[in-house]
Amino acid sequence: MNQFFSFRRFSLLISKHWADNKKRYLLSVIGFALLLIVWFIFTILVDPHSPMQQEVQILTFFFALFGTGAFYASQYFRDLGSRAKGINFLLVPASAVEKILCSILFTIVIFFSVFTAVFYLVDVLMVTISNQFLTSHNPIRQEGVINVFRAAILPFDGISTLNVLLIFFTVQSIFLLGSVYFAKYSFIKTVICSFVVFFLLFCLIYVLYEYVMPRGGYVNGFTSYRVSRFNAGEDHLVQIPGWIDDMIYFVLMYAITPFLWVVSYYRLKEKQV
Amino acid sequence: MVSIQNLSFSYRKKPVFNGLNLSFQAGHVYGLLGKNGTGKSSLLRNIAGLLFPQKGTISVNGFTPGDRLPIFLQDVFMVPEEFYLPDIPVPDFIRSYVPFYPRFNSDKFRDYMAVFEIPSDSTLQNMSYGQKKKVLISFALASNAKLLLMDEPTNGLDIMSKSQLRKILAQALDEERCIIISTHQVKDLENLIDRITVIDDGKILFDQNVEDISRKLSFRFAIDEADLADALYSESSLAGNVIVTPSREEEETRLDLELLYKAIVTNSSKITKLFHP
Structure with a gap:
């Protein structure tokens, strides 16, 4: 049998993970649904004249998705922080690829599907209730259920929700890597490390922009740069080929996540207990 | 293996x-x-x-x-x-x-x-x-x-x-x-x-088969002072002094792992010599 990946072992690993954690997962789902109901009731009480606004629904969806998703991903490999659980995990006869793929399946695919399903279940219920009971006494416009895949996110008008979902997968992968990397307090440590990395990147870009680039500014994205020549009285437009822009976009949107998975794989392979 | x-x-x-x-x-x-x-x-x-x-x-x-x-x-x-x-x-x-x-x-x-x-x-x-x-x-x-x-x-x-x-x-x-x-x-x-x-x-102090140990070492009570003096390890008990000593010819005694371990830890050089003359 292939020692790198076997579909049979992979499916066994999924069954094992489910058997080991189903009680915790089911309780978490119920807890999340109840919290969501409490939250929506709170928003209705705060603003009873326009209950269940679509902005509230969509912001709730994305804040909860990112918050709970990152926390769940940061806890996936927490067993490795305990000697007893770590031994149990590492000695299961499955390859590191299968173990990483199982983590991706649970923290990204299954988490997103279950989260969306639970959110809609509660959302539809709350929208129906608020439309039925609250608006029947008040002349208020009835709100509909939001489609999170088509909604415009107000503060980020230029970003489609599908792109936000791609960012979500990247964030999940960052926290998954943090979970393999840090034996304890992986959520907090990953948050701190992510801030440090982003701050350093920001500083690097700032330094490059301020001190390395000639005086001027970007025009229509990052592929065109106008160099100001005050003395000569004539500006120059420097353009790089469009494919570089496409490539940068592709890398940022699609390549970082698989790269993080590959790093997680190697980190898991070299994990010792 | x-x-x-x-x-x-x-x-x-x-x-x-x-x-x-x-x-x-x-x-x-x-x-x-x-x-x-x-x-x-x-x-x-x-x-x-x-x-x-x-x-x-x-x-x-x-x-x-x-x-x-x-x-x-x-x-x-x-x-x-x-x-x-x-x-x-x-x-x-x-x-x-x-x-x-x-x-x-x-x-x-x-x-x-x-x-x-x-x-x-x-x-x-x-x-x-x-x-x-x-x-x-x-x-x-x-x-x-x-x-x-x-x-x-x-x-x-x-x-x-x-x-x-x-x-x-x-x-x-x-x-x-x-x-x-x-x-x-x-x-x-x-x-x-x-x-x-x-x-x-971090080192191997002793590595032997039980069969060889039983053949070369004896675990018993000391009979006299000379016995005690020859012992590789001795320990007093209510019934007398228990000793680990090189076996006499065709003598078979029951292996006492605890005594053997103590003998190895306290007198490893003599025990090693006995097994690797």
Whole structure:
């Protein structure tokens, strides 16, 4: 049998993970649904004249998705922080690829599907209730259920929700890597490390922009740069080929996540207990 | 089955092994003895692929443990001192873990559980530490893994369970299987172990078959002062002085592992000379 990946072992690993954690997962789902109901009731009480606004629904969806998703991903490999659980995990006869793929399946695919399903279940219920009971006494416009895949996110008008979902997968992968990397307090440590990395990147870009680039500014994205020549009285437009822009976009949107998975794989392979 | 060549291993700045050479063969039960912190558990975890050597090589059934290939993991089962079992019913545990071990024998698992007097349909969550350990040991033996690594297997077991464990281990040993037991409780597994390996300060202090030990050493009460003077190790008791002494011709005494261990630790040079003249 292939020692790198076997579909049979992979499916066994999924069954094992489910058997080991189903009680915790089911309780978490119920807890999340109840919290969501409490939250929506709170928003209705705060603003009873326009209950269940679509902005509230969509912001709730994305804040909860990112918050709970990152926390769940940061806890996936927490067993490795305990000697007893770590031994149990590492000695299961499955390859590191299968173990990483199982983590991706649970923290990204299954988490997103279950989260969306639970959110809609509660959302539809709350929208129906608020439309039925609250608006029947008040002349208020009835709100509909939001489609999170088509909604415009107000503060980020230029970003489609599908792109936000791609960012979500990247964030999940960052926290998954943090979970393999840090034996304890992986959520907090990953948050701190992510801030440090982003701050350093920001500083690097700032330094490059301020001190390395000639005086001027970007025009229509990052592929065109106008160099100001005050003395000569004539500006120059420097353009790089469009494919570089496409490539940068592709890398940022699609390549970082698989790269993080590959790093997680190697980190898991070299994990010792 | 297990070949360790020139193994060096350390925890950050604390060296554990430096140039260790050792081998373990199928068909034997090895007793790994030593003081606390001498590296017994670290050695088992190196063999299982949970720790990686800094220098040297380890080969188990032809595989490098650190690669943790599924084919290797199917044939190595470790019962650690600190272990974890999920809080699920035993039948669910069996359903989700057994398919990973192609040679798992469910009938034997039920037999072992019966010997340990644990109901097969109980839930792991409601079990005591000792009961959980018995489930894990039953699973380990029923997995038919060729290499079984047990770290302090009798810790947490009551007196009856210890004798049940001896009985089960004796049943489970066959020509293809190698069992390595690391323990402080030497008395618990006295009649089971057929080769004694004593580790001290990251080195092998003693490594001999029980047969050779019984032939070359005698464990008995001292008859007179001269007997006491010749002893490799002596210990006073209510019934007199117990001694470990070189065997006289055709003398056969019962091996006392605890006395042997004390003799090796306190008088290793004379014992080594006796076995390697």
